[in-house]
Amino acid sequence: MQPNVKLYIDGKPAAARGMFEVVNPATAEPFAQCPSADLQMLDTAVAAARKAFPAWAAKDIEDRATLVEQIGDALEARKEEFTKLLSSEQGKPVHSGAVGEIMGALAWLRATAKLRPAVDVIKDDDVSYVEVRRKPLGVVASITPWNHPVMIAIWHVIPALIAGNTVVIKPSSMTPLTTLLLAELANEILPAGVVNSVAGEGGLGQAISSHPGIDKIVFTGSTPTGRHIMESAAANLKRLTLELGGNDAAIVLADADVDAIAPKIFAKTFGNSGQTCAALKRLYVHDSIHDALADRLAQMAKDAKMGPGDNPESQYGPIQNKSQFDFVVELADDARSQGAQFLAGGKADDGAGYFYPLTVVTQVTDGMRLVDEEQFGPILPIIRYHDVEDVLARANDNPNGLGGSIWSSDIDTATALAARMETGTAWVNDHATISPDAPFGGAKQSGIGVEFGHYGLEEYMQLQTIRIAK
Incomplete structure (x- = not known):
């Protein structure tokens, strides 16, 4: 009608x-x-x-x-x-x-x-x-x-x-x-x-x-x-x-509980099919738990139900427009050409609509477009790291500064690191949560x-x- x-x-x-x-x-x-x-x-x-x-x-x-x-x-x-x-x-x-x-x-x-x-x-x-x-x-x-x-x-x-x-x-x-x-x-x-x-x-x-x-x-x-x-x-x-724009980085420390944080990281990344300014868009994970967390997120992506909005079984919808859909495809293809590993998703169906599957990508790093640019879609790059000081510098080395997060079982350490993120909002063991009583805005560009x-x-x-x- x-x-x-x-x-x-x-x-x-x-x-x-x-x-x-x-x-x-x-x-x-x-x-x-x-x-x-x-x-x-x-x-x-x-x-x-x-x-x-x-x-x-x-x-x-x-x-x-x-x-x-x-x-x-x-x-x-x-x-x-x-x-x-x-x-x-x-x-x-x-x-x-x-x-x-x-x-x-x-x-x-x-x-x-x-x-x-x-x-x-x-x-x-x-x-x-x-x-x-x-x-x-x-x-x-x-x-x-x-x-x-x-x-x-x-x-x-x-x-x-x-x-x-x-x-x-x-x-x-x-x-x-x-x-x-x-x-x-x-x-x-x-x-x-x-x-x-x-x-x-x-x-x-x-x-x-x-x-x-x-x-x-x-x-x-x-x-x-x-x-x-x-x-x-x-x-x-x-x-x-x-x-x-935002290209929010999240840093997962070595002591983080994978079972506890995986569902929340997944939700904060793929909500609205990734089309949220403050969504988690770059995930830096310590080498010791990288594979476990990446595998868990990939399985959740594979289990997710994507479909038209009027289908009661749909959990995730399409990308909103063709221009944004094409941009996500472009970033994925660029990462693939540079040796990225796609643990889930990575290829759009041939059916109608601008559907792109929830996608989890590893073997990526700073300097690749998928990491450096805001994807604004359902595709998550996971970057392996070893040194906390180095990864904090890498997370901050971006023209965007909307939000960022630290994930750890040690709240004091995580809070101290979060305060050093060059962002308008910094979360600890959370991301993208906002409320009508707390200010929200961006740093840098x-x-x-x-x-x-x-x-x-x-x-x-x-x-x-x-x-x-x-």
């Missing part, structure tokens, strides 16, 4: 300038049409957001939070519709990944709705009173990716609204439907112009980046695109939150700024110092 999604500008459905196809990655065939916007519609959307900003910013934060909670209630009431549509456009299985994303988005929305900006009293003496307040920025533009189109839209939009900003959102053209449906729900609840949605290509992303009426951009996606956004945003010194919790809320606000002479 063709989903009836619309673009919303100034509280009303906007007449589309055209339509574009949305492909189901499980079949590699279009299954829906999505309305597209042009640059004039973007200007109209930004103008609507600017018009709505003063009243929304002036509204008591408790009232804003109540309306945001109502968006959550509306999403929960239609969660089955969202889950099925998400699976169709993104590929993740309905009964695991898709429902998990929708329920996670709900939990995140409700946690974020409870955040309140602080007022810091710096001085209160006989001479003066000084405090620091947080004020909304204005119009926030959200550009979302194709791997978690509902969850990341919630990450972007909800703190912007709680902070008192208005929003223009542009979803990925690969997975626009659920994000636009979320914007529609918001427009049924919020005042006109508070959330506006546009979709399509034709230079929309570039126009958003350089638009003088936009005060901040929050973007999740690739590092090259993040660089372009940063360049274009310089014209009016837009505030930026950029969550960019993995991004600028953080999301989540009070630290993330402040990214959507301007500090203002108030000084009162007594």
Whole structure:
């Protein structure tokens, strides 16, 4: 069935300038049409957001939070519709990944709705009173990716609204439907112009980046695109939150319990078929336990059930689009040509869709593309090492710095090593776990700024110092 999604500008459905196809990655065939916007519609959307900003910013934060909670209630009431549509456009299985994303988005929305900006009293003496307040920025533009189109839209939009900003959102053209449906729900609840949605290509992303009426951009996606956004945003010194690429390294120490860590490493690597920014992407394992852990992970990969999202038995879905599928194939072929050993997977089936099997690769090392580049797919390189200091240097020798982890039975040693990783987040005996109360963001070329919790809320606000002479 063709989903009836619309673009919303100034509280009303906007007449589309055209339509574009949305492909189901499980079949590699279009299954829906999505309305597209042009640059004039973007200007109209930004103008609507600017018009709505003063009243929304002036509204008591408790009232804003109540309306945001109502968006959550509306999403929960239609969660089955969202889950099925998400699976169709993104590929993740309905009964695991898709429902998990929708329920996670709900939990995140409700946690974020409870955040309140602080007022810091710096001085209160006989001479003066000084405090620091947080004020909304204005119009926030959200550009979302194709791997978690509902969850990341919630990450972007909800703190912007709680902070008192208005929003223009542009979803990925690969997975626009659920994000636009979320914007529609918001427009049924919020005042006109508070959330506006546009979709399509034709230079929309570039126009958003350089638009003088936009005060901040929050973007999740690739590092090259993040660089372009940063360049274009310089014209009016837009505030930026950029969550960019990661090539997360995990280091397994010699004393690690293989039986205990293998299932968690597997889950943190292959969740969403490896299409997660903070997924474990390079696994360094001490020589003494390398073979045992590699064999265990390979067997788990062979036992995994991959298939279309609407099949109740499917645990893992396809790669979301052909370009990413081709890139994973390219990395695998390059590793194979250099003598890599494929313990599981390594060759796509000839059937329909962008399915690539869960793949475990050994006999690889730094300097090979599969190790040095972010694969963003269901293929894990396992690198053998001997010396801890050497492997820590190798793990850090990468332009990305989103996350990293240490796995060991010695918590103190692991924690000390984790603190030396050049990453925005470092885990011990875990990886890729995030929560709405703790900041998450990248070091080096993995991004600028953080999301989540009070630290993330402040990214959507301007500090203002108030000084009162007594």
